[in-house]
Amino acid sequence: MSAFSTRHLPALLWSLIACVASVQAWAHGSDEHNHDPTDSTAEFVQIHASDVVNPWTHLSFNNDPNAFQFAIVTDRTGGLRPGVFSQAVDKLNLLQPEFVVSVGDLIEGYTEDRAQLATEWNEFDSMVKRLAMPFFYLPGNHDYTNPVMADVWRERYGASYYHFVYRDVLFVMLNSNDGGSTHTMSGEQIDWLKGVLKANPEPKWTLVFTHAPLWDRDEQDRWSEVDALLESRHYTVFAGHHHRYVKTERKGHKYFTLATTGGISSMRGTRFGEFDHVVWVTMSDDGPIIANLLLDGIWDENVRTAQMRDNQNNMIDKGRLSAPALLHRGNFTEGTAELRFTNDSDIPYTVTTTARANQGFSVISDSPQTLTVPPNEVRTIPVALKSSKPASGNHNAAHVDWQLEYKDGDTPITYDGSRTIAVSREYPIKPIADIELDGKLTEWQGHEFFNAADNQYFQAENWSGLSDADFSWSVAESGKFLVLALKITDDTLVRNDSEIIWSQDAMLITLDARPKSRRLLKQTYDNRVPGERYIVLQPTANGFVSALKGTPKVPDSVRQKVVLTDSGYTAEIAIPFSLLDADHGSEWDGVRLNVLLRDVDPNEPGMVGREWLSAWGYETTVAGSGSFYRLE
Template sequence: MKVSSLLFLPFLFTVPTVAQTTESHEEHEHFVKFRTQVDTVTPYFKVSKGKTSQNPWNHLDFYNQAENFQFAIVTDRTGGERPGIFSVGIEKLNLLKPEFVMSVGDLIEGYTEDVDQLNREWDEFIGFIEQLEAPFFYVPGNHDITNEVMEEIWEERFGRTYYHFLYNDVLFLALNSEEAIQGSGGGGIEDEQYEYIKRVLEMHPDVRWTMVFTHQPMWIYENPRRWWDVEALLADRDHTVFAGHYHNYVKRERNNANYYTLATTGGGSRVRGPLFGEFDHIVWVTMTDNGPVVANLLLDGIFDDDIRTEDLANMVNMVSSEVAMTIQPGFNPNVTQQEYTAKIQNYSNSPMKADLHVMDATGTTITQTIPLDLEPNSVVMQDISVDHADPIQVKAAYRYAFDGYPDLETEQIVTLQPQFFHTLADTDRRVKVDGDLSEWGQLRYSSAYALDMTSQTPVDPADGFRFDVSMKRGKLVVAVEVTDDEYYVPGGNPLNQDGIGVI
């Protein structure tokens, strides 16, 4: 239970200059103070007393200490931006309601001295931030400050390039790894910023924790200038460091602390997943009595309460259960060539893609993949022809594009037996439609293959059928004898029920 909004929360924001008095020459910070006025400081909890000492809960140690809080971090948006990802991240942040949001730089593409282009890029980014409900704290990256023109624009828009603030007795240091303007791999801390960091840390020796935010992970470089001196200043205090830049998540334990290089929130990535450290995420940090607890929330794992509405559930259930493909044989007397017509139907209100793979009985592909695109609620007919006299399988892989959700993927496999053709002529045989096949004698044709309809796998041909056909005064007469040791009566698709079909 988070109740920080029910407390007097001191938020101290510093101006990066340091003033000296003429009398003592002691250094002082200039603070702008913000407090949240509330009616009560005590969380309200009341529960009725049970008849026994036993209760249906584990304990009542609510996680609601006044000094603890949650904030979020977004990481690189650019450096090969994939459009649309960062704006989704903003939407997810508004769902999560952090108390504020930190960044680690690379907010625009930059790398230009074209002032108009740079202002367009910053206007676009600020447009994203205007949609964010929580306070947002900027940190520059190499894509934000790469040359003096970009540095000037940053200062015109945001003022300082490094700063600090206090929140619930936690010190936040937002640093500028781009002071030397050397671009990627050239990050470092220069003398003036080092002296600023040193003074800030001296002024706040007893804070609960120190959080450091920078763009480039300078601890992996050979010559990050004064960064090693910064680490020496941090070594004897509880601290955590967050960086971005490499679009590849790594947690390192160094300098008696955790140092994080974050992945992306829309920046260039192959997005191969956690094993490669490649994913789009928001970092969720909960400050506790024992220090920060860090959780990585992947963007594609955060949804609002419309994640599955009744309409969507009905649609997904329908496309998952309906038979999207039916196949009819063609009539070709050439037994070495099989011809079929597949009917694929999109039952959904969303676009659908289908890839048809024709394989032999061993699963080896014997034709090229047939790609199909289906509009919502549409039908496509596809001819299939193979030079193959043995059973074949048609595997259909379906992909439905539901707006705002990952694609829904399903598949279907249809096994097809070779088709044999016989010429019929009228017969004088006295045939009665009475279930008695004695007048037929030995039925001439038998199933060469038998298929279990529930599993779509071949079974013993003895569990199949024999049949015969004849013509009588222009009418087709069919006799079928079936051997089956299991009587199957499912609900659902009639194609999977016991019965005899004549195509």
């Protein structure tokens, strides 16, 4: 691609030209101006200069005609927050870059419904059409995953990977999802890249854009081939996907994983790499100069380095800074929870906590509290709670604001956040001798069943009452199995051959048998500690037999039986103790369970969900809720 016309020069540059023209006019009107023909700035500016002192620093104007500026936008979807990307478009029009480049995930996608894809792409295109400058598309996994989405991309935008040259800078736009599955690149694309680099052997700089930072994944796919092809040139790489900013270096080259421009994020700020931004790039002879433009300020490229990322991982993430739920087996009156601080880094940090109680509870321990956590050690802070009256069930009893600080050399690095302290009911798992796994629930007479909560719905507008979709469930020990019993009311059972689970009727069981320190944590986007199991039961219907699916894959040792009834179906699922022991790491002592129903009916606009407890990971979820313990 050839250079753009001068109409794409930034407004700031035109302002400078106008300013210089004004200075020239003033200087030519002076009888005393000095003109040094050897001064490199003389052809641009004429100004009256004293040989003693002048009210300026120097006259080496920062006006390299080969320098230019462009902007990068990053992930908009994967749980988009409405209005953010549109606001970014408006701000880019104020900033007036010469053009804008994307790193993908522009629509929610992940569908084979062409009408839905058209709606989403039309909405996105209507926003970028408001830009006063060119916009360069790039597909992410939300934009380009299945064959239908690939066809729609080709019809609307043509190539899914391409390149252009602007002012002797080579821009390479890669598709990290064209290899037949998510986060893979095809051999054809690698061959194409070889040809592009061979045809452009010595640009001033090479800028590479891709959605998934494949170099930062366990499965790097073909990225080592990309690295090898680039290694002999000056280059910089930009990606998105992780929704958390981090800058790293590989073999002396800078690799940037960008945060979000409206995609899902906990928005904890710059130190966590979680913020909405556009990246402002000034292209110089020495490479790109990076400015992260946030709604609340401008940061340089070191806003979050790989070392800061690693320290955060080792001090804060994956449950290292955690507040396990405080369990009770009747009505709660008072007790002491523990905040756990695990420092897996090689440097100490200091943490200060301030606890505040929610309505109906009081904090009776000291607050604030401060402690130092040495490297590679664990420390705890007790938080004693009291309820104003005996409390049953599950409650978010208190919040703890925390501030963590460590030193990077002489520079303090500070993080702020909060954790919820939950008080949660723990239920006994009672035995039933010799359950016959027949789905009829004969042995469960008199055993306690839990009902779907009245206020726990998903897309409640599609629910027409208890006869449409409802359930109850129970759990027991029998022999060497944990057995679940399900009673489902469903006026019409729907099964099909789609791989999409939620296009059919199904029951989702979430099971966590890990140690309490893990399973009692609140699973949020910024505090994810993976390890639970998802077991999906699909009933018998429309000629399809009942089946179990799940993540991770449900082993054959887990058995199920479904029996159709006049109002729906009943079911039993038997999970061997050996599987629970493996998840626990030793003999299991309890589990955390949740049960959710997803109902699809013909001629209705969408599914409806009913839940026993709020699905794990929701903001409304109470940590530890759904806990069960083994009887002695």
